[in-house]
Amino acid sequence: MTNDSQGNAVLNAAAAPVVNYFTTPDAARRYARSRPGGHDQVLELLQHVLAAQLPVARALDVGCGTGHSTVALLPYARAIVGIDSSSEMLAQVPPEPRIEFRKGYAEDLPCRSADFDLVTVSSAYHWFDHDRFLSEAARVLRPSGWLVLYKVGSMGRLPDRPDLDRWRREVLRERYPKVAKNQEPLTAEKAEDFGFREVRVETMPHTRRYSLDEYVDNLMTHSRVIRVVDGGQESPAAARAWLRAELAAFIPPAGAEFTHEARIHVLRRQAGP
Secondary structure, three states, X not given: OOOXXXXXXXXXXXXXXXXXOOOOHHHHHHHHHHOOOOHHHHHOOHHHHOHHHOOEEEEEEXXXXXXXXXXOOOOOEEEEEEEEOOHHHHOOOOOOOOEEEEEOEOOEOOOOOOOEEEEEEEOOHHHOOHHHHHHHHHHHEEEEEEEEEEEOOOOOEXXXXXXXXXXXXXXXXXXXXXXXXOOOOOOHHHHXXXXXXXXXXXXXEEEEEEOHHHHHHHHOOOHHHHHHHOOOOOOHHHHHHHHHHHHOOOOOOOOEEEEXXXXXXXXXXXXXX
């Protein structure tokens, strides 16, 4: 959600185009209202890794979207800046005196050098040009500052319903194909090339209960659905009706508990040149 205000930028000439699908008012409103959380649970790891250094003086949240991940940083920093390239997403952020929101790009951060102790990215690294972002992250971090990349699972799984996984792979993907993303993982070796040392990599589960309508609203925030709906190929009502009819077989009237998988990658900027 952070790469081109017009939704057409190619971030890597050798790769498929990576498009920002979160640029319409309707998509931003749906995201602000219905995107699943989980940031708080994942960021609890910082209490152990950064420990006595918390709260840091200044933190930067890149690809902040509608501010969910930025607000989650409040226990960890005295002042926070959230950056996103979509004006419509930023229009949905909640007011908070300790947070400043700015429009900008991960590859050209509108920030002074060595201005932050902590830089975070939540479920947005796959939208970035990785090399350009890592160079910018190293620039805006103070020596020995922290870079935290994490992904909060949003689709989840029903442990006793493997047929839901099959439905996603076969039925959902046919109607709403996955969009192009920069999925190359950040290795310890590549991080070192940009002046970062890998400190911790951890995968953690968390659960959330959804009613049928809540889970449908969740899927309406995903880029694969947004591309079709906000691209004008299908109305929101038609998409929601189809998803509801398909998912009714998996989610009973009392709701269902989904297991999400989150992953966090903690790195530290090297103090020396």
